Structures are given as structure tokens and as C-alpha cells.
Amino acid sequence: MIDTHCHILPGIDDGARDMSESLAMVKTCVATGVSHAVCTPHLTDDPSAFIPQAKRAFSEVRLAASLRGIRLDLGLGYEVDLNLLAEFDPASILSCTFGFGRPILLLETPYAGWPRWADRALFDLRLREITPILAHPERNEGFQRQPERLSELARQGVVLQITVPSLLGQFGRKARDAALRHLSRGEAALLASDVHYGRLETATLQNGAAEVRRLFPHYPVERLVEENPRRLLAGHPLLPPALAGRGDRWTACLRKRMR
Numbered sequence: 001m002i003d004t005h006c007h008i009l010p011g012i013d014d015g016a017r018d019m020s021e022s023l024a025m026v027k028t029c030v031a032t033g034v035s036h037a038v039c040t041p042h043l044t045d046d047p048s049a050f051i052p053q054a055k056r057a058f059s060e061v062r063l064a065a066s067l068r069g070i071r072l073d074l075g076l077g078y079e080v081d082l083n084l085l086a087e088f089d090p091a092s093i094l095s096c097t098f099g100f101g102r103p104i105l106l107l108e109t110p111y112a113g114w115p116r117w118a119d120r121a122l123f124d125l126r127l128r129e130i131t132p133i134l135a136h137p138e139r140n141e142g143f144q145r146q147p148e149r150l151s152e153l154a155r156q157g158v159v160l161q162i163t164v165p166s167l168l169g170q171f172g173r174k175a176r177d178a179a180l181r182h183l184s185r186g187e188a189a190l191l192a193s194d195v196h197y198g199r200l201e202t203a204t205l206q207n208g209a210a211e212v213r214r215l216f217p218h219y220p221v222e223r224l225v226e227e228n229p230r231r232l233l234a235g236h237p238l239l240p241p242a243l244a245g246r247g248d249r250w251t252a253c254l255r256k257r258m259r
């Protein structure tokens, strides 16, 4: 599996605090079936200052893991605060992208509110052939109340990255329902761990994939955790969205709850 969102780098954000925590996370990735992980530290300020720090931390983790014989492909990306889109010039935005083909920009979805300029900014990114990914959009209370707004962004080509803690209910029922809703509608293209050391540790990609399989037995989970991540990183078009089959457990559970 390929994890496209995790906080493994030491001492750089609210993820691993030091190298021993980073290495513990790297080992957990390997033990739970992850072959490639993109480290995506929070980028909340001037990228020209932050990116060199992140690159240094990334090289150190990669070296420490390889010296210990830990076989995990690591990549470097960023989880960029959405508000920075309004502040940065195009060259700065491009410097925060990653991927081996078409540049990818992973954006942290705010937990409340959605700026009025944001739809246009996402459209402009696509015009410049940058693929925008929204990290954990299921946690935004506006999208929870009005899921059609998020569905519309997905239709326009914004990639929705659902995260495992939401799927497992670690952020409450509303986030879990929103994650399942957009999965069942075939609008979520990626599942990622967003794992942090010391919290959300059960949010492994393996546990997330197992939950999707449990609730949607016919859903092609590999598309979320393997095929689409691979395509995304290579700059290839993503596979068409999958729809949950009729009679899946989540729909049945929702019906019961609404009775």
C-alpha cells in the first residue's frame, strides 16, 4: 500500500518529536503493509524557510531507516494550509508540490468554514495543471452539513483524500458519516493515514482498508490505497470512482439509525 499523508518527520510539526519516534513510525508502516509513504509535514508559513528544514529532516530519516535495514520507500511532500493559497505567489505554491509527473498540492481542509475564494483558487490550480488534493475534507463541518458542495468539487476534479481516523470514528460520528458518504458515492479517490506519533496510532492504512472492506464488501479498496496513489504520484489520471455496492453494511446501518 502507498500512504499519501503522514507525519513521520522528526521535530518539524505535531508528528514525530524525534528520530526514535520517526523510526518507530517507519517500522509500523512496514509491519502494516505500507511499501511507500509520502511524509507530509504541515506547512503553515513561508515555504522558503520551511522546505529546507523539511528536506534535511527527510534525508536524516531516510538515512537512519536504511542504516537499520528498514525497507520503506519514503517520499517528501507537504500538507499546505489552505489559507496560504491566498497569500503565496505562483512560484511559492509550485515549490510546495510533489509527485513525479503532474505536480500535486496537498491542502489541509479547514475544520470549520470554507473561504469564499477557495473554489476559484482550486480551479486556478487545475488551470495551471497542478492537481489539488483536499486532506480530510470529511472533518469540515460545512461539508458535513452540505455534502453536495464537496461532491461538486470532486466532480470538478479536486481529489478527495479521506483519512483513516475519521473512518474509524476517532473524530466522531459526523466525520465518519461524511467519510463513508463520499466513499459510497464514489467520490473519494484516496485513503491515507494522516498518522501522528502518540495519537491516532491505530490509524494505520491497514486498519482503514479493513474497515472499508467490512462496510463495503465489494468495494475495490486497492484503488484507494494502492492504484490511485501510484497513479497520482506518477502523474497519470486516476481510475474512475468506485461506487459501493447495493446492500452494503453502511447503508443498512444508516437506515436503521434513521428509523
Ligand SMILES: [Fe+2]
Binding pocket: 005, 006, 007, 079, 135, 194
Ligand atoms: Fe495531516
